[in-house]
Amino acid sequence: MRFTQLKTVSLAVAAALALAACGNKEGGAADASGASAEAAGGNVVKLGFAAPLTGPQAHYGEEYKNGVTLAIEDANAEKPVIDGKPVSFELVAEDDQADPKTATQIAQKFVDAKVSGIIGHFNSGTSIPASKIYSDANLPQIAMATAPQFTQQGFKTTFRSMTSDTQQGSVMGKFVVEKLGAKRIVIVDDRTAYGQGLADEFEKSVKAAGGEVVKREFTTDKATDFAAILTSIKGANPDIIFYGGADAQSAPMAKQMKRLGIKAPLVSGEMTKTPTFLKLAGKEADGSIASLAGLPLEQMPKGPDYAQRYKARFNMDVATYSPYGYDATRAMIQAMKEANSTDPTKYLPVLAKINYSGVTSSSWAYDDKGDLKDGGITVYKVVNGEWTVMETVGGRAAAPAADASAPAASAAQ
Known part of the structure; x- marks a missing residue:
C-alpha cells in the first residue's frame, strides 16, 4: 500500500512538472x-x-x-x-x-x-x-x-x-474599359467587407472611365450555384462580369458561365488569382482575369x-x-x-515611419493612415490553365501588356 502511495506521488510530481513545462x-x-x-x-x-x-x-x-x-x-x-x-x-x-x-x-x-x-x-x-x-x-x-x-x-x-481595394478597384475599373474595350459591365459580389468593398470601388472606376454598369447582383461567400444569377446576367449581354469575392465562389461561377454559353470573361481580385481557382475551375478557367497587389513574384x-x-x-x-x-x-x-x-x-x-527593403518591395513604407505607399497592381489572365501577366500598373516596375489591347469578347477565348 505504501509503495503504491509513493508511486502515485511520484507520478503526480512528474505530471505537474510536465504541465509546468507545457504551460510555459x-x-x-x-x-x-x-x-x-x-x-x-x-x-x-x-x-x-x-x-x-x-x-x-x-x-x-x-x-x-x-x-x-x-x-x-x-x-x-x-x-x-x-x-x-x-x-x-x-x-x-x-x-x-x-x-x-x-x-x-x-x-x-x-x-x-x-x-x-x-x-x-x-x-x-x-x-x-x-x-x-x-x-x-x-x-x-x-x-x-x-x-x-x-x-x-x-x-x-x-x-x-x-x-487597398480603393487602389485595386480603381485600377481594374479603368483597365476593363480602356484596355479591354468593355462598355457593358455586370458586377456580382459576395456581400463580405472584402467582396463588396472591392466591387464598390470597381464600379466607381468603371463609371469614371465611361463604362456602364448594366446590372449588379449579390450572392454569399457560401454559395456555389449561380444558375439563377447567371441566367439573368446573360440576358444583359455584358462585355465582362466582375466578381468581388473568393475563389471558392469565383471558380464554380467561371465554370457555370461557360456552360451557359456566356462569352464575357470573368474579372476578379486577388482572392481569385490563386492556384486553387485554376484547380477548381479546370479548363473553364481560361480567359479569366484577376488583379493582384504588387509585382509578379519573379519581378x-x-x-x-x-x-x-x-x-x-x-x-x-x-x-x-x-x-x-x-x-x-x-x-x-x-x-x-x-x-x-x-x-x-x-x-x-x-x-x-518604417522604410524596409523586403521581398515584395524595396521600399515598404506607410502613409499616415497605415496604407502602403508603394501600391502597384498587376493584372493576370488565365492562358492554357496558367496565370500569365497582362500588365503591371504602378509600383517599382512595369511589365509589358501581353494582350491588353484585345477587345473584351476575345479575352474569354
Whole structure:
C-alpha cells in the first residue's frame, strides 16, 4: 500500500512538472521556434497571427502563415539582440475561421496573452472588428485586409500588408474599359467587407472611365450555384462580369458561365488569382482575369530567392499571400530593432515611419493612415490553365501588356 502511495506521488510530481513545462507558452498553437533565448537569459517575443486555418478559405490562411513562419525563422537565425538581451520570436497562431465574432474573441485572447504584435487577420471582415480591440490595447496590427474601411477608422495601430481595394478597384475599373474595350459591365459580389468593398470601388472606376454598369447582383461567400444569377446576367449581354469575392465562389461561377454559353470573361481580385481557382475551375478557367497587389513574384526585388527558399522549406510553390506575410513580419521585427524595444508603445511610432527593403518591395513604407505607399497592381489572365501577366500598373516596375489591347469578347477565348 505504501509503495503504491509513493508511486502515485511520484507520478503526480512528474505530471505537474510536465504541465509546468507545457504551460510555459501562452495563446494558441505556438510554433516551436526560439525557446533557446529564454533559456539563455533572453526574451521570447510572441507575435500573434490569425487567419482562416480551417474551412473553405484555409488555403489562404495556411500559405499566409507559411510566410510569417519563414520570416520568424529567418529573424531568429540572425540571433537578434534588443535592449541588450538576446531575443527569440515565437509565432502564436489562431484560426479565426474567417468569422468576425471568432476574430474578436481571438483578438482579446492575444491582448490578454500580452503578445508584442499582430500579423493578421487575413479577411477584411475579421480584421476590421478585431482592429478596435488592438487599438484599445495600443497593439500594432499588420493585416492582409484590403477593405478601405480598415485604415479609415483613425486607429494608429492599423497597417496593411497589401494595397487597398480603393487602389485595386480603381485600377481594374479603368483597365476593363480602356484596355479591354468593355462598355457593358455586370458586377456580382459576395456581400463580405472584402467582396463588396472591392466591387464598390470597381464600379466607381468603371463609371469614371465611361463604362456602364448594366446590372449588379449579390450572392454569399457560401454559395456555389449561380444558375439563377447567371441566367439573368446573360440576358444583359455584358462585355465582362466582375466578381468581388473568393475563389471558392469565383471558380464554380467561371465554370457555370461557360456552360451557359456566356462569352464575357470573368474579372476578379486577388482572392481569385490563386492556384486553387485554376484547380477548381479546370479548363473553364481560361480567359479569366484577376488583379493582384504588387509585382509578379519573379519581378519582386527578392522574389526569385524567396520562391526558392519557400519551396525548400514547405515543399510547395508560392501561391499568393506568403510574400506579403513575410514582409509584414520582417517590417514589424525591424521596427522593434530600430526602437530597441519589443514594447508595443515604444516601437509603434517607429513602425509607422518604417522604410524596409523586403521581398515584395524595396521600399515598404506607410502613409499616415497605415496604407502602403508603394501600391502597384498587376493584372493576370488565365492562358492554357496558367496565370500569365497582362500588365503591371504602378509600383517599382512595369511589365509589358501581353494582350491588353484585345477587345473584351476575345479575352474569354
